[in-house]
Amino acid sequence: MYTGILPIVPSAAKLPTLNTGAKVAALGGGHGLAASLSALRLVTGNVTAVVTVADDGGSSGRLREELGVLPPGDLRMALSALCDDTDWGRTWRDVMQHRFTSREGVTGSLDNHALGNLLIVTLWELLGDPVAGLRWAGALLGARGEVLPMASVPLTIEGLVKVPGLPGRLIRGQSLLAKAGEVEEVRLLPVDAPACTEAVTAIQDADWVVLGPGSWYTSVLPHLLLPQMREALCTTKAKRLLTMNLDVNDAEADGMNAADHLHVISRYAPEFNVDVVLADPSSIGDVGEFTQAAAMIGAEVVFGKVGSSGGNAVHDPLRLAAAYRDIFGGH
Template structure:
């Protein structure tokens, strides 16, 4: 047990310990003398002298009954405080964690608004890096439909949920030294069975086997990285993502969906009744801000929203609901898409009310950078104001472009805008 943690400000337990100690001082008359006299006798006699003025002969009895009541109250309130915290955190941290760690975590995490972000890939992890600087109360809900790369191999070989996007979010929220982050992101290059695997994926897979549960493995990994907030899979069920194209062709598998010169009509999950977890539902209900995106529209964002229970909970909450539109189109997935096309795809899949505001970047990068992206088939997402208004979406546009060699959101600028919106609308 880490004794100094008990003295961390605001835990709400020390006060009851002091009440109990003071009560024993009142009721006791035989403790070891301090500084040459019996302190308990001195304090008790002084109090009795004062009480005699008001209560006469009953003063001694009243003092002892009061002290006894204070002891019982102190013990009861201490127990209540510990029980309350354990009940509050029993779905957030490993059930076997020490109660002191739960209390300490409660105090440490009381910073900033409750934010729940949905997505996957680099878009979500980039957003989290900015958000974590001003809030510890972050929840990243991550798609588990990935079936390619290292995640897909582990999914097929071990029968676990794909850990890749979850690993990226854990690293983004990490509060450890950079070496630990580099370790989790390290990808093996040697030939053989480890080739292409990241250490973080293998670590989560190993923890899943040791603990027997994927969610528990993610929680344990969260503690190792000391993340600010929590990372949750959208569902614990083994789901697959499918797509139907405008020519009515159907394909299954997240990695098989982006196809050159084929326009996606809709995506779906199999099984279609896959449900989210109680922890995700509770996080949405407590949220001050709900953020959808940025990220791959059809393969990162919608796989979250299609999980049964998530869209319904989002629509029912009074939280500020934001959709962060991508800066660039994605080759073979959102070719020629405008901001309104992105928004309409989400509304078509989930119905109206899934978000109230769309955040769009209104600055373009240098011509040199644009040419680099155009060579890969990616173009800036255009803002078509009238179509967005026709969809009933309120537009928030700003210069959100990162000032470097990539055309993506600046995590700090985006996070600052979101916090300003939260202050304005909540």
């Protein structure tokens, strides 16, 4: 079993060609999931992204409200992260990520819409099946893996935000909750929403389940709040890897340290055990406290330099890929 600190892989270095053969289900949403997928695509040819569908802001929120569809934005980002590393794949990735901007003085109906969001919704309307639509979009990009929604219906996140000296303030909606301040309690609506059948199957059939990084309450935790998804995560025979954030003090986690993040997981899903927690040592204040918190969820801690060298709280795909490769091979 591999333990200890993983080697540093320079950003400019090429990762040795190594397909681990691991069947991986990667869970999360937004930029965090895109970071893990950008790394996983380098070390396995069999990755399935399971994406939160609670976004209600920006282009996704408008399409969700106007058309009653799943919010496509995080799904689009996951597809783009898995795109084939060829001129074809990179071009279609840029097409998917392109946003329209109205000319000055004009408020246009397409303003701030991502073309990929419109393309995905078009496929959904033509095919009548969100999973089939995402598979067609993935084929267009040459995606190295599959992208699936976490649930088959749009979800809403509702939470209490801490107010000093006062009862918590109730905030409804992912876009508001993510920037409202320190979150105390959170739940998904509808509480009995059905999980995507294909996503549940991917978790059950995986060799590894990778959860995180990402906004803890609005991208990571929701997978453990959806009853069918939580059951799949707790009963799968796959090994479970939790990837910690580089910035443990974003808006919704204000005042929390890395150990607190693990306590949140334990509090909401005490039956959920983790095999490995991957953390960059620069984001961990008290190593002893963090290691103890990891042990409470059954996890071994592996420290590795997985952040970019630019000083920003951004995961470096090559470094993260090297960490995943070593963990998959050593456990």
